[in-house]
Structures are given as structure tokens and as C-alpha cells.
Amino acid sequence: xxxxxxxxxxxxxxxxxxxxxxxxxxxxxFITPAIYILGLLLLPLELPKSxxxxxxxxxxxxxxxxxxxxxxxxxxxTIIMFIRPYIVKALNGRKTSDSVERPIPGVKDxxxxxxxxxxxxxxxxxxxVMLETMKFHNFLYTFIAIIGNTVLTTFLILCTEYIxxxxxxxxx
Amino acid sequence: xxxxxxxxxxxxxxxxxxxxxxxxxxxxxxxxSYSKYKFARICQNTVGPIQKSxxxxxxxxxxxxxxDLLTQQNVALMREHKNMFIYKNDTVISMMSKTDSLHPxxxxxxxxxxxxxxxxxxxQAFNYLIIDKGSEDGISRDMAVTCPRGVVGVISDVSDxxxxxxxxxxxxxxxxxxxxxxxxxxxVVWEGPNPQVAYLENIPQxxxxxxxxxxxxxxxxxxxxxxxxxxTVKEVSVGQNASFLTIKVKLATNFNKLxxxxxxxxLHKAEIDxxxxxxxxx
Numbered sequence: 001x002x003x004x005x006x007x008x009x010x011x012x013x014x015x016x017x018x019x020x021x022x023x024x025x026x027x028x029x030f031i032t033p034a035i036y037i038l039g040l041l042l043l044p045l046e047l048p049k050s051x052x053x054x055x056x057x058x059x060x061x062x063x064x065x066x067x068x069x070x071x072x073x074x075x076x077x078t079i080i081m082f083i084r085p086y087i088v089k090a091l092n093g094r095k096t097s098d099s100v101e102r103p104i105p106g107v108k109d110x111x112x113x114x115x116x117x118x119x120x121x122x123x124x125x126x127x128x129v130m131l132e133t134m135k136f137h138n139f140l141y142t143f144i145a146i147i148g149n150t151v152l153t154t155f156l157i158l159c160t161e162y163i164x165x166x167x168x169x170x171x172x
Numbered sequence: 173x174x175x176x177x178x179x180x181x182x183x184x185x186x187x188x189x190x191x192x193x194x195x196x197x198x199x200x201x202x203x204x205s206y207s208k209y210k211f212a213r214i215c216q217n218t219v220g221p222i223q224k225s226x227x228x229x230x231x232x233x234x235x236x237x238x239x240d241l242l243t244q245q246n247v248a249l250m251r252e253h254k255n256m257f258i259y260k261n262d263t264v265i266s267m268m269s270k271t272d273s274l275h276p277x278x279x280x281x282x283x284x285x286x287x288x289x290x291x292x293x294x295x296q297a298f299n300y301l302i303i304d305k306g307s308e309d310g311i312s313r314d315m316a317v318t319c320p321r322g323v324v325g326v327i328s329d330v331s332d333x334x335x336x337x338x339x340x341x342x343x344x345x346x347x348x349x350x351x352x353x354x355x356x357x358x359x360v361v362w363e364g365p366n367p368q369v370a371y372l373e374n375i376p377q378x379x380x381x382x383x384x385x386x387x388x389x390x391x392x393x394x395x396x397x398x399x400x401x402x403x404t405v406k407e408v409s410v411g412q413n414a415s416f417l418t419i420k421v422k423l424a425t426n427f428n429k430l431x432x433x434x435x436x437x438x439l440h441k442a443e444i445d446x447x448x449x450x451x452x453x454x
Contacts, residue, residue, distance in 0.1 A: 020226055049185035057192045064199075065215040066223065071200030078192045131200065 003044075011039035015059060019066040030141070031148040034073075036063055037124055038157045040081060041103060041117060045088060056081035069132065076127040080120050087119055104165045113161070118154045125149040243432050246320070247284045250434070255397040256282045282397045283437045285310065290334070294341060294367040294427045301325070301337040303433060311335045314395055316436040322401045322424030323347065323389060324433055340402070341367050341427060348393045349402055351419075352386040354379060360387065360402055360421060367427050369406065372419040379417070381408050387421050394444050397436060 018036035025032055040056055060077030064070045088103070091112055103116055129145045180187070250256070258279045287303040305311050307330045317324040317337050325339035326347075338345050340362050347360045349372060356379055362370040372387055385405040391398030407420035438444075 024230065050188045053185065053189050053192055057196070060196070065219045068216070070202070070215065071196045071198070074196035074199060075193060078189065078196060082189050 007039075007043060010042065011055070011059060014039040015062055018063055023063075023067060027152065028148070030145050031152055033153045033156050034063075034121070034124065034128075034149065035153065035156050035160070037077070037080065037121065037153070038160055040077060041084075041120060041157065042161075044102065045085065049085070052081045052084070053078055072128050072131050075131070076124045079127060080124050083123065084120065087116060091115055105162050106165055106167050114154065114158060117157050117161075118150065121153045121157070122146070122150045125153065239432070243286050247286050247434065251284050255391070255399050256280060256284075281438065281440060283439055285435045285437070287311075287335075287433055287435060289430050289433060292339075292427065292430060295365070297365075298343065299339055299341040299367075299427075300328075301339055301430070301433075303335050303337060303435075304333070305435070306331050306333040306335050308332050310437075311435060312437065314438075314441065316396045316438075318396075318400055318434050318436065319425055319430055319432065320434075321426060322403065323396065324425055324427075324430065326395055327435070337433075339427065340370055340423060340425070347396065347402065348390045349387050350390045351375065351381060351405070352388055354381075357390055357392070358419075368423055370403065370421045370423055372405070372421050373416065375417045375419055377410060377415055377417050381405055381417060381419060383408065394438050394441050395436075 014036045018034065022033050022035050036059060040059060043052060043055065056077040057074055060072075060074035061070075063073045067073070103113065105113060108116070126146050129142055129149065258281050285305070287305040287309075289301055290304050291302040293299045293301075301317075301324070303311075303317075311327060311330050313327055313330060315327040317327060317339075323340065325337045325342070325345060327335050328338045329336045340347065340360065342362065345360075345362060348357065349360045350357050351372070356375055358372045358374045360370050360372055375381060383405055387402045387405065389396035389398060389400040389402060401424045403421040403423040403425075405419055406422040409418050
């Protein structure tokens, strides 16, 4: 818990990045990356679950306030914080690992990371896009928007992670 | 009882999750009827000012594009100004071939377009400007050049994609002008090194010229339309040449800040010049 400040700072930075820059991106008219879930994905796993949910809720609410979509990001973030431990458990498989681990490059390999980020982003984006377009019943649009958002967000998050947590040379 | 509390403590995070999820779903449901939702309005009040100042900052990046649109709109509006046309309200026979749909009894004499200055000098004895349009864009010699503030000069040479302009700030530049209230015709010339001051010549001494009078184009040269602002009278004195006044004119155009210019073409210049050719004085 010695890195509380760095976690808070990281969350604030990605939230500001999201509302002031990423929300203005509309690639091909509908792809808007949700980079702010990076802050949630990098939260320590040993944090009490209720605290994790509260952080997810607050982050989602903050983004929702800026996009006037009250509730959508909030629900999606709370849900991904809820399913996060199960995803980690499933990805670790039968390998018995100690509970203290961080989902960052260097600790985990690329395959593990892309699955982790990809699955959680997919859930997050599916929830948001499906909730938002519920009334339109345009399946193709919904599908393309989910896939596009997920791919772009995953790509951006992985890039950011590899920039800020460079893999040590000794591993190679 | 103890067991119940224990159970509650152990599974507290599940309850919290359920509460948070229900909260967000309630918010979602209410934000469908957005205007009635008090919480949404509170959010709007807190976030609105931040978003406004941010969007104003972002807006600056698209100012260039917006400026181009405004220039195009300006050109469209200026094409309809009344000094662009010759009015023929009392002709018996309609002789004009080119009629304008907006003014059926008028003939278009001038046409507008615009360009951007890519190079200019203002501090030399022979100044010139280069613009980014040439003969392929329909630019030809002797077209008039103005800017939103006032008159700039005349096109002197044209290549395929670029043109050069002789501005007022050139010793060879002579622009036929009138002084506004008395409509006396003179010529604006530039001599000095100061890019803001020119001289108005050929104004007889007996006329009363006030400081601050507007100097406008006369429209007699067939290059400039009538009534474009050249500058204002800054100083009046009796020159060495006793019959004329020496009038200093403060130019309306700020040549140092010149960027977008308008080009005016006289559509019937050749026709008028052919008539003038019969009266060659020299």
C-alpha cells in the first residue's frame, strides 16, 4: 500500500486525458477510445473489493458527468471491477501464484496482458455501447462500434503500459 | 445474530456491488428523461464551465478553417454590393448580354475572388507582394487587390500558380482617388519609407480638406470599383508647388499584418480600354 499516491495520481491523469482529449476523438465517426479504464486495470489486486468497486463507480461517474450519459460508464466500470478478480483467476489457470501480483509488463507476459486488457475492455465497451444503442436495434452498427472501440482501447492501453513499465533487459 | 453480522461483514462487497449497480441503473433510467432530472442539472452546472473553457481552447485549432469559410462568405456577399454593377434602369433597348439574376436591370462590371499572401516586403523602396493564386485560378494582370481594411494594390505579373502585386507602397503605384465629402479627384502616391503614410496629389489649393476625411477609390481607372477605402487624411499643408495642396494620407491597410486579400476583376476592362485608346494624349 505504499503506492497509494501513485495510484490516485494515475487515475486522475487518465480521467483528465479521457474527458478532455479521448472524448473528442471520433475515429470514422463512432470509435472513441476509453483510455481511462487503464487506471482501473492497474489497481492493485489485493485492494479490498469494496474499495475497488467504489473507485470504479466514482471513475465512471466522473466520465459520465462530462459526456452527459449518466449511469452508462458508471455501471460498466462497476461491473468490470467486479469481474476483474475472476478474469485474473481464470487467466492464471492452474498455476498457483501468490496473491500479491500486479497486472503489468515484466510481471506478466504479453499474452496474459493482452487477454486481460482485451477481455475487460470488451466487457466494458459491450456494456456501454449496448446500453446506449438499446433503442436503435442496429446490430451491425453496435457490433462494429464494440469491436472498434475495444481494439483501439486495448491497443492504446497496452502501448501506455509498455511505455511506462518497460520490460527489463535481463528477461530477454 | 452474531452469525448474521459475520455473514454481512464477509459478504459486504457483494452488497456494495449490488447497491452501486442499482444506483447506476437508476441514473441510467432517469437520464433518459434528461430535462427533469435534477442530478443531471447539478452535474451540468459543475462541469459546464470547465467544458466551455476547454472547448474554447480546442476551438482555436479550427480557426484557420473557419476563417476560410468566412472569407468565402465575404466574397459571395461583396459580389452583390452595388458598386459591382452598372445599373441600366432607363435603357430603351436592353443591350446587355450578361444579366445577373439578382439584378435583372443591371450588368455585372466587377467580380471578386480571394487569395493568401505568401511573401511580402514593406520596408523597402520598391515593395511587392506574392499571392498563392495564378493564371490557372483566373488571375490576370491589372486586377485590383484589396483587403478587409482597405486597398492593397494592383496585380503586376502572373505565373501559372502565383502572382505578384504592386502595392500602394511602391513608387510606380498610382491610384485614382476622391476625398469623401467634396468628391475632388486626386491621385494617391507613395514616396516615403513609412508603410503607413502615402500622399494625395492633384488637389487644388482653394479646396477645404479636413483632417480625418476619407480617401476613397474613384472608380475612374477601371481597375478599382468605386468607393473602396484607401485611408484617411492625416495632415494638410501648402506645398512648394503653389497650386496644389500636400496631403498626407494615413493608409487604412496595415501591410505588416496582411494575410488574406480580395482580388477584383473588371469584366469589361478591354472594352473600356479600347474606347480610351482613341483619346491617347501622349
